[in-house]
Amino acid sequence: MTAHPEPSSTPLPYIACTHDFRVDCSHCRIRSLCLPVALDGDDIEKLDEIVQRGTPLQKGQYLYREGDRFQSIYVVRSGTLKAFRTTDDGREQVTGFYFPGEILGMDGISKNAYASTARALETVAVCEIPFSSLEKLSAVIPSLQRHFFQLMSHEIIEDQMLITLLSKNSAEQRVAALILSISSRQARLKLSATKFRLPMSRIDIGNYLGLTVETVSRVFSRMQKIAVLEVDNKEIRILDIDGLRRLADIGGR
């Protein structure tokens, strides 16, 4: 029921495959997007031994909470999560959305406690990788160590891009950038890049982009009016991707 609508022409969707949640790394559908990319046969098996596959999370459930003792990092197998921090005065700040193949929990390494909370936006399956095992394995498999360093570095770059977005761009540009980001992540998953369902609410979008819900809503309306987007609640269809790209990076403040 949370299944992404899928054009009949596209191959199998990567979502809600609750039946395959015990599949090992070498047969996983998203192995090409996950840690194994850095590894060959033997090493994948070693990784496979430390990976834990739990039961799926239901919408609204927590994968971990801010302050929880850090023990593992997680790879999204199917579904979507949001990560957020709670400020001193109790407000939330969404720091990211996580799609299949993406890794979360790395902010917990620094203080041995998660610095953010991760919550399922829909039914979610994850692979859990105990960090201590990953550390040991990294010391013996150089390419794994390298790859993990790269993943963390990549997270830093992503955060810096968000900083730039928040600091320099208008409401319209921020929303456009998010839609484009989701679109390219859909493409990475071999799903339609132009027609998809947003897994998060307007509140989450606004929170993530540093805007109010009203502003987000108005931007969607405007984009629909100029025929760049077709918006039906959470269903999005990109009508003019170049127009959207233009909205995303030109005409700043």
Place this chain on the structure above:
Amino acid sequence: MTAHPEPSSTPLPYIACTHDFRVDCSHCRIRSLCLPVALDGDDIEKLDEIVQRGTPLQKGQYLYREGDRFQSIYVVRSGTLKAFRTTDDGREQVTGFYFPGEILGMDGISKNAYASTARALETVAVCEIPFSSLEKLSAVIPSLQRHFFQLMSHEIIEDQMLITLLSKNSAEQRVAALILSISSRQARLKLSATKFRLPMSRIDIGNYLGLTVETVSRVFSRMQKIAVLEVDNKEIRILDIDGLRRLADIGGR
């Protein structure tokens, strides 16, 4: 960076020690703030062997530029740098300021090329740590590997805090938070936490905080008027640190 307790009681300033730029790690004044914290005697020597200490950078010189081939990470020994990215349309986004004991360059790991440019705000001395050597050493010294993972994780957390600041806080709160951050970094260096010279221009501050120069200037004026700060160009004196803290985290938007 979290404050690491300083065992030695030497009150010497940690700045502009151009004469000691060949000192080895175990005798370095900022060793307690740097990678060696994770190491003991023998291992410090191993680290010391891979560390390179070049000649100081003059104000305005570049440590590395966006797109340069990534080879090393750097630890600031003395002085201050700023890191920034250039957006597609040519504007700068300052992503961080780096004080002695702080590490920069980690954003280059992901793509084997720096994702940002680092420029000296004043005369700067750095230690260069070739990444390939650090990788090899990490595989043999578990505590070094762990520490380096933690450093990267810490950078992620810092970036997320900046994201929150930009997304949720007013101009006044942003400036207050930056001053408090610099203040605590001064304290970490055993320098005055209440009286210091800002190494960066108003332009850089505004750029970092997502504000215009004019707004930054106005906020400083206001804070001076309510006797929280004394501002004389780049010289700052904090008159009421609790007042400043209150400005930083209450009365949001």
Place this chain on the structure above:
DNA sequence: CCCGACAATTGACACAAATCAACGTTAGTT
């Protein structure tokens, strides 16, 4: 020491996005 260039401050005004308010829509529950 004065000059020029750049950095910082201040004021007047404009505007994008927040806030306040009302209403329509969706989805989950009984």
Place this chain on the structure above:
DNA sequence: AACTAACGTTGATTTGTGTCAATTGTCGGG
């Protein structure tokens, strides 16, 4: 199927910060 609470949209109004402009202050070089 009806109910309800949360979510989403739209309009009117306010406000914080950006923009433009003018002035003063600071620093390095000849």
